[in-house]
Amino acid sequence: AQTVTQSQPEMSVQEAETVTLSCTYDTSESNYYLFWYKQPPSRQMILVIRQEAYKQQNATENRFSVNFQKAAKSFSLKISDSQLGDTAMYFCAFIPGGYQKVTFGTGTKLQVIP
């Protein structure tokens, strides 16, 4: 069974600064996908970024980037130039290749301070 750990229940960052949210996972699978989802107060789940395990290059999406360390089973999310709209709960998620059995972390609540 897979496990996903987010060790930071809450974090805060000043507007325009950079923040990194951590995520570690444990699996015996060799092929898998990792995701970060954002959940603002509206409760809507929004995909932020994804990473395929077979790709060595770290994924980036505008101000969002990941640091994927496969050997260390680490998948952190970096948010640059933080904006007030980034205030949300962030979930790390794991899905093995060929399956739809998704495992989410417990979430990190991010507050962006003006």
Next chain:
Amino acid sequence: EAQVTQNPRYLITVTGKKLTVTCSQNMNHEYMSWYRQDPGLGLRQIYYSMNVEVTDKGDVPEGYKVSRKEKRNFPLILESPSPNQTSLYFCASSSGQGAWNEAFFGQGTRLTVV
């Protein structure tokens, strides 16, 4: 507009009274899932379906049933709800294995069982 529609958005019910939460997607997605979200626990997968008439258990299936008679619909059934099933529920759909970046979530259903 591509979307996943859950109904109802809010529901208060009494212990033991059977209920169904509906989920419908208009994107012709093969894969659909149900999750529950609880504070400090993140999202946990209840059931998932990889196609019509194909369903499988997630991590917390006890007390729930699902069916997938049509591609677009994936209802969640609580035969005899109990207070420990009070939670926020999400339905999600995606287009294919590994293509999780196309996952769409519904707006969520806040269920309270008294």
